[in-house]
Amino acid sequence: MDNVLDEWNTEILKQQVEEGKKKVCFPMPSGCFCFGQVNKVIHHHNIARRIKKLNEKLTVVAAEREMYGFHQSTIGGHDDQQLIQRQKTSSLVDISKIFGRDEEKEMLLSKLLRESSQEGEPFLVIPIVGMGGMGKTTLTQLVFNNEKVTAHFHKKVWVCVSDPFDEIKIAKAIIESLDKKETQSSSSELETLLLLIKTHVESKKFLLVLDDVWTEDQRQWESLKLPEILQSCAEGSTILVTTRKEEVAKMMRATSSMIHLDKLNDKDCLALFNSFAFLDREEDAANEFGAIGEEIVKKCKGLPLAAKTLGSLVWYKKTREEWRDVLNSKIWELKEIEDQVFRPLLLSYYDLAPAVKRCLLYCAIFPKDYDFRKDNLIELWMSQNYLNLKGKKEKRRIGQSYFESLTMRSFFQDFKKNDMKNVYGCKMHDIVHDFVQFLTQKECTIMEALKGANQRVELSGDYKVRHLTLINVGEGQLPTSFD
Ligand SMILES: Nc1ncnc2c1ncn2[C@@H]1O[C@H](COP(=O)(O)OP(=O)(O)OP(=O)(O)O)[C@@H](O)[C@H]1O
Numbered sequence: 001m002d003n004v005l006d007e008w009n010t011e012i013l014k015q016q017v018e019e020g021k022k023k024v025c026f027p028m029p030s031g032c033f034c035f036g037q038v039n040k041v042i043h044h045h046n047i048a049r050r051i052k053k054l055n056e057k058l059t060v061v062a063a064e065r066e067m068y069g070f071h072q073s074t075i076g077g078h079d080d081q082q083l084i085q086r087q088k089t090s091s092l093v094d095i096s097k098i099f100g101r102d103e104e105k106e107m108l109l110s111k112l113l114r115e116s117s118q119e120g121e122p123f124l125v126i127p128i129v130g131m132g133g134m135g136k137t138t139l140t141q142l143v144f145n146n147e148k149v150t151a152h153f154h155k156k157v158w159v160c161v162s163d164p165f166d167e168i169k170i171a172k173a174i175i176e177s178l179d180k181k182e183t184q185s186s187s188s189e190l191e192t193l194l195l196l197i198k199t200h201v202e203s204k205k206f207l208l209v210l211d212d213v214w215t216e217d218q219r220q221w222e223s224l225k226l227p228e229i230l231q232s233c234a235e236g237s238t239i240l241v242t243t244r245k246e247e248v249a250k251m252m253r254a255t256s257s258m259i260h261l262d263k264l265n266d267k268d269c270l271a272l273f274n275s276f277a278f279l280d281r282e283e284d285a286a287n288e289f290g291a292i293g294e295e296i297v298k299k300c301k302g303l304p305l306a307a308k309t310l311g312s313l314v315w316y317k318k319t320r321e322e323w324r325d326v327l328n329s330k331i332w333e334l335k336e337i338e339d340q341v342f343r344p345l346l347l348s349y350y351d352l353a354p355a356v357k358r359c360l361l362y363c364a365i366f367p368k369d370y371d372f373r374k375d376n377l378i379e380l381w382m383s384q385n386y387l388n389l390k391g392k393k394e395k396r397r398i399g400q401s402y403f404e405s406l407t408m409r410s411f412f413q414d415f416k417k418n419d420m421k422n423v424y425g426c427k428m429h430d431i432v433h434d435f436v437q438f439l440t441q442k443e444c445t446i447m448e449a450l451k452g453a454n455q456r457v458e459l460s461g462d463y464k465v466r467h468l469t470l471i472n473v474g475e476g477q478l479p480t481s482f483d
């Protein structure tokens, strides 16, 4: 449908140029099928026929949907989300296998043990925010099992919340962890369950971990009445929350105590990679493969999940050539990365509203490590008609909110702020860029145009390129044809 509409728009522009009209024309939005607007411009028989054909096709698709009983996905794609299995987490961890994170661990411990002053606060909510696979759960497991923490709190509970946020399930999991005997007999009335939790933790110093929270729905959070329960606990009780979304911390009104988990430093990332890559390998293997390993680990850009995945992948590879193959392949061409790194990232992607998804995918047209300028990006989204609302000002506001939405879910990072502390620029993590390119493989292409080359650009295979970025066009001319 987009192709037909684009051709239609191009045709209109062509005619306007031919007629020598000076008036600036905004093409019809590809996403919006507006016949009123179409009627104002010249009808084109061929296009009309194709639209008719498209309609017929859509009718067949709709009939088949009925026949097979397919359901329409909800906004934000939560139905798609269910297709990806979410891993249940627990508080158990092998501490000897964790690398780095000393600073973050100390900071978190000092908050939990109330070494830094948080006087006046009877209890604390600490959100740990970061992109998928950055190690939020791992860091939380590390402090949860710390001796000092165990000695400091009377009761400690770990709940894997995940999505959807089910209040009854969470309340039951808390009770189960507090008292093993209670579960089977406990009621399904939320109120009863919450009262039961309260009786268990009243006047005790209570540490509750809510791992992997997604909901931004204030009503769901309030219905759990955790702040009320923690008011009745001893001072210093704490809720530790891990989430990929800053909105969750906002919703819990806990942004002031939030901890942002950033990438693992190069040394620790390499150590993590090596611990998987050289597991059980003979000692001199490190000399033989070490240098290639160092290069491979650079692809991970400090993302522990990627380092672990690539480390495990090369463990199976026995020759240097095989290691070099991994090094030279595009990261999104590796099946293991697709399964273990991109799949978890898909959850974050599905959590976006459809319009924001489109804005994110558009970012695939920029090269790696690109310095995004917020205003510029919003204007580009506007030029694509992705911010489908009337009025320029309104569009900018929507663009701003889409940008924030992507920022808060760690799709952007390395923010540049002006004197007023407002963000004006950012970058995209390499793996996120790979992920976005993976999603738009056939639609967005980046290629180097040689200086001054007056050449043809060939786009082979089954590409249906909608956006093409040419790098280094420099002083030379643009390529003259695209095949
Ligand atoms: N510092 C570390 N040392 C060793 N392994 C780590 C470290 N950090 C993370 N990992 C490993 O990387 C993987 C991803 O980490 P983790 O599950 O903690 O990420 P997360 O931020 O909680 O991701 P998600 O948003 O998907 O819940 C895990 O298998 C974990 O064991």
Ligand SMILES: [Mg+2]
Binding pocket: 136, 137, 138, 211, 212, 242
């Ligand atoms: Mg996690």
